[in-house]
Amino acid sequence: xxxxxxxxxxxxxxxxxxxxxxxxxxxxxxxxxxxxxxxxxxxxxxxxxxxxxxxxxxxxxxxxxxxxxxxxxxxxxxxxxxxxxxxxxxxxxxxxxxxxxxxxxxxxxxxxxxxxxxxxxxxxxxxxxxxxxxxxxxxxxxxxxxxxxxxxxxxxxxxxxxxxxxx
Numbered sequence: 001x002x003x004x005x006x007x008x009x010x011x012x013x014x015x016x017x018x019x020x021x022x023x024x025x026x027x028x029x030x031x032x033x034x035x036x037x038x039x040x041x042x043x044x045x046x047x048x049x050x051x052x053x054x055x056x057x058x059x060x061x062x063x064x065x066x067x068x069x070x071x072x073x074x075x076x077x078x079x080x081x082x083x084x085x086x087x088x089x090x091x092x093x094x095x096x097x098x099x100x101x102x103x104x105x106x107x108x109x110x111x112x113x114x115x116x117x118x119x120x121x122x123x124x125x126x127x128x129x130x131x132x133x134x135x136x137x138x139x140x141x142x143x144x145x146x147x148x149x150x151x152x153x154x155x156x157x158x159x160x161x162x163x164x165x166x167x
Contacts, residue, residue, distance in 0.1 A: 007084050010047075011117055014087055015128055017041040018119050022126040031091040034121040038089060039080065050081040079107060084114045091122040101131055108133035109140050 021037045042049060080087040086107045090100055096118060104116035108131065120127035134140045 007115060010082060010085055011115065011130065013045055013047055014042065014082070014085070014117055015119075015126075017045045017047065018089075018121070018128065019126055022121055025121070027091075027093075027122050027124055029091060029121070031089065031121075034089050034091055034119075038087075038119075042080070047082065049087075052078050079104075081111075081113075085117065086111065086113050086115075087117045087119065090118070090120045092120055093122050095123070096120050096127060096129060101129065104131045105133060105140065109137045 018038060018041075021034060021041050025033060025037060039049070039051060079089075086104065088100070088104050088107070090096065092100075100118060100120075104118050107113070108116050112133075114133070116131040118129045118131055
């Protein structure tokens, strides 16, 4: 059996659980409804996962404490983490865009996982995409650095000397 076969089976089982949730709830609900239902369906299918996983990342060697795309504290809607797989849920009435795909690629680059599943429950039919990390992760981070918020450097405008550092 090849290494890809277990991962392929795992992704199909997750998609099957997502289809059952979509068939039961239908489209049109807010994202948190699907974020509560999918873990329940995955547990019923015998899939083990983590609902929250801290992801440590750095920008130019400085630890940020979390992935750089998180500009707020973690929320209930974090992705689901399985072995070698991250699952991100959305509930958009529109087709998935490159921004949503980029979010999953960022998860993959930050964690080193092999594949991501992006699920959209907001359409008439469940939309799902397999997403793989880029071959050159360093180039991806260079590209993403344009979009990351960084604190501005503050320069002192006080002309007085500092009592602890200046004689």
